[in-house]
Amino acid sequence: MNTRQHNCKEELQETELRATPARIAAMRYFEQTDKPADVQMLKTYLHKQKIKADSATVFRIVNTFTQKGLTKQIQLNENKFRYELADKIDHHHFICDNCGTIEDISDCNIEAIEKEINQKKGLLIKRHRLEFFGLCKSCQR
Amino acid sequence: MNTRQHNCKEELQETELRATPARIAAMRYFEQTDKPADVQMLKTYLHKQKIKADSATVFRIVNTFTQKGLTKQIQLNENKFRYELADKIDHHHFICDNCGTIEDISDCNIEAIEKEINQKKGLLIKRHRLEFFGLCKSCQR
DNA sequence: TTATAGATGCAAGCGTATTGCATGTAGTAT
DNA sequence: ATACTACATGCAATACGCTTGCATCTATAA
Ligand SMILES: [Mn+2]
Ligand SMILES: [Mn+2]
Ligand SMILES: [Zn+2]
Ligand SMILES: [Zn+2]
Numbered sequence: 612m613n614t615r616q617h618n619c620k621e622e623l624q625e626t627e628l629r630a631t632p633a634r635i636a637a638m639r640y641f642e643q644t645d646k647p648a649d650v651q652m653l654k655t656y657l658h659k660q661k662i663k664a665d666s667a668t669v670f671r672i673v674n675t676f677t678q679k680g681l682t683k684q685i686q687l688n689e690n691k692f693r694y695e696l697a698d699k700i701d702h703h704h705f706i707c708d709n710c711g712t713i714e715d716i717s718d719c720n721i722e723a724i725e726k727e728i729n730q731k732k733g734l735l736i737k738r739h740r741l742e743f744f745g746l747c748k749s750c751q752r
Numbered sequence: 753m754n755t756r757q758h759n760c761k762e763e764l765q766e767t768e769l770r771a772t773p774a775r776i777a778a779m780r781y782f783e784q785t786d787k788p789a790d791v792q793m794l795k796t797y798l799h800k801q802k803i804k805a806d807s808a809t810v811f812r813i814v815n816t817f818t819q820k821g822l823t824k825q826i827q828l829n830e831n832k833f834r835y836e837l838a839d840k841i842d843h844h845h846f847i848c849d850n851c852g853t854i855e856d857i858s859d860c861n862i863e864a865i866e867k868e869i870n871q872k873k874g875l876l877i878k879r880h881r882l883e884f885f886g887l888c889k890s891c892q893r
Numbered sequence: 894t895t896a897t898a899g900a901t902g903c904a905a906g907c908g909t910a911t912t913g914c915a916t917g918t919a920g921t922a923t
Numbered sequence: 924a925t926a927c928t929a930c931a932t933g934c935a936a937t938a939c940g941c942t943t944g945c946a947t948c949t950a951t952a953a
Contacts, residue, residue, distance in 0.1 A: 629920070630919075631919070649909095650910085666910085671911090690908080692909090
């Protein structure tokens with residue numbers, strides 16, 4: 612058992628979730644990448660790790676993780692959800708129209724905008740979602 | 753034929769789309785509200801207008817409208833798409849966690865953020881999506 | 894009025910996501 | 924180490940959003 616896996620197991624136990632092979636591997640997947648994964652991607656990864664999890668199980672895993680606050684569910688203009696670790700600092704995504712690559716975007720000062728909206732309209736803003744679309748560096752050539 | 757309907761018909765003809773009853777009524781729907789509609793809502797509205805359009809037809813209508821630039825497709829963290837008029841000035845949405853009401857949000861200075869991202873990361877940003885979630889004025893009580 | 898490109902209805906089908914139930918297993922008590 | 928039990932999983936059925944093929948219908952223009 613490597614360190615990373617050990618960390619994953621601990622993290623699961625802290626949330627009162629049983630550390631099953633599929634869940635441990637799923638956690639490891641999320642910790643190894645900054646690309647939000649959909650259920651199919653996660654299932655494929657598990658399969659490569661010799662863990663044959665049913666799609667229903669993978670859906671249950673991401674729903675449970677999200678409900679426990681381990682991951683968060685995001686939407687990138689597709690008819691499916693993606694998931695990524697929730698413990699990252701608040702950030703957004705850039706998606707390339709051409710190659711589909713996803714890049715994290717941090718340090719957007721949305722709080723200022725939210726404060727302004729609250730003052731103008733009286734809305735209590737708790738969360739936001741912001742995505743950018745366009746061409747990545749290599750696809751601009 | 754009232755003025756509004758007449759406008760809708762003209763708008764359709766300008767885009768080389770045939771002005772069928774379902775399309776005219778759909779245009780009228782979009783012009784009468786600022787709440788983004790999903791296919792089911794649109795279908796229900798048409799039905800109330802004595803126009804019984806099949807779901808497939810409504811899906812085709814919103815796809816065609818969007819393709820012709822009359823409407824735009826948006827996603828509000830649901831596993832379905834919504835549609836609204838495209839000719840409004842660029843704006844975003846606030847969705848109440850409690851009652852689901854949707855409010856338009858304008859005058860967000862995202863361009864400044866986009867310019868900063870372009871300079872820092874070299875990404876060419878063409879569009880963005882921004883939604884806020886929280887509690888509307890009446891649900892805060 | 895007729896001809897025809899295009900729109901619709903219907904049914905089949907696809908992909909994502911959920912759920913009920915029987916079985917399997919992680920965590921715990923013995 | 925063993926047995927127990929609550930929880931997790933596999934499997935199949937199901938729901939739902941959305942698309943598509945094809946026959947039929949119709950808005951538009953000749
Ligand atoms: Mn990310
Ligand atoms: Mn709007
Ligand atoms: Zn690219
Ligand atoms: Zn509300």
